[in-house]
Amino acid sequence: MKIKTTNFTVRTEGNTELIDITDKVKEQLREVGFSEGNVLVFVPGSTAGITTIEYEPGLLRDYPKFFEKIIPSNQTYHHNETWHDGNGHSHVRASLQGGSITVPFVSGKLLLGTWQQIILIDFDVRSRNRNIITQFIGE
Numbered sequence: 540m541k542i543k544t545t546n547f548t549v550r551t552e553g554n555t556e557l558i559d560i561t562d563k564v565k566e567q568l569r570e571v572g573f574s575e576g577n578v579l580v581f582v583p584g585s586t587a588g589i590t591t592i593e594y595e596p597g598l599l600r601d602y603p604k605f606f607e608k609i610i611p612s613n614q615t616y617h618h619n620e621t622w623h624d625g626n627g628h629s630h631v632r633a634s635l636q637g638g639s640i641t642v643p644f645v646s647g648k649l650l651l652g653t654w655q656q657i658i659l660i661d662f663d664v665r666s667r668n669r670n671i672i673t674q675f676i677g678e
Contacts, residue, residue, distance in 0.1 A: 543571045544674045551587075551661035551669055555603035555632070559594045560671060561656040564642075565649060567673050574647050576677015581639040583670060586629040586663040588636030594656040606632050606662070629662040636660060644677070 616627020
């Protein structure tokens with residue numbers, strides 16, 4: 540088994556923005572040249588997450604509404620009292636979502652479902668450049 544760690548940057552607008560990063564992960568898998576193994580996709584930071592979803596217009600609206608319902612942005616968060624940055628909800632959402640996902644691949648192809656894409660969710664309250672780390676384990 541070999542390990543290869545790579546990264547790429549994504550510009551985000553924040554506020555529970557969902558960005559499809561599947562093609563970028565596929566591109567990096569081609570560049571690494573592994574045939575079979577797993578890729579860990581990880582976003583450093585405490586206000587963003589990684590998951591899979593069917594990246595379609597309805598879910599692009601439903602997913603942020605879901606997070607607003609279970610972790611409202613207009614609530615009082617002690618984090619905001621400490622740092623006064625207004626993103627306490629962003630930290631809670633990201634922690635619930637999780638910052639990484641592992642996807643297997645065979646014959647150089649990610650084993651995703653037909654309607655399944657890898658997405659970055661930026662929960663923060665401002666735009667930023669997000670560094671995405673991909674770590675391929677395979678041969």
